[in-house]
Amino acid sequence: MTRWRADEQGMATLATTLMVVILVPLLFAILEFGWLTQRWLAQDGVTLQAARYAGELGGDRPELRSYVQDQLRLVGIEPSRVVVEVEPAFVAWREPVRVSLHSEERITLPFLIAMTVAVRSTAVARGEVNR
Numbered sequence: 001m002t003r004w005r006a007d008e009q010g011m012a013t014l015a016t017t018l019m020v021v022i023l024v025p026l027l028f029a030i031l032e033f034g035w036l037t038q039r040w041l042a043q044d045g046v047t048l049q050a051a052r053y054a055g056e057l058g059g060d061r062p063e064l065r066s067y068v069q070d071q072l073r074l075v076g077i078e079p080s081r082v083v084v085e086v087e088p089a090f091v092a093w094r095e096p097v098r099v100s101l102h103s104e105e106r107i108t109l110p111f112l113i114a115m116t117v118a119v120r121s122t123a124v125a126r127g128e129v130n131r
Helices: 002-057 062-074
Strands: 082-087 096-109 113-126
8 A cells, every 4th residue: 555655646746747847838828928918009009199199290200209219118118129110201181101110029938938029010190280
């Protein structure tokens, strides 16, 4: 009977080890995916507001760049890691202006993978300046 208990303890240790190897990466995958989704939604919101502001300003202006940096800081994103593109540089009344934000985020899953994911957001608005 003693031998059977020793085998049972070994099996419990093996089962626990295997579950930790499976559950820890799964837990981190859920956390990383949630963080990445929050990051994308925050960046997407900034992109939408920046496109509207670009339409009000009439295109790509220093005020727009400053606004984007301030908004990125407010949502917890480092502005130096984000590339801002505004096309075209000048827009007239009712012409479309496109604002795009691109950044790279690193995600890490223990025992599995570490990789960089591109986070991209694009919004289009209409020019509101009559030139």
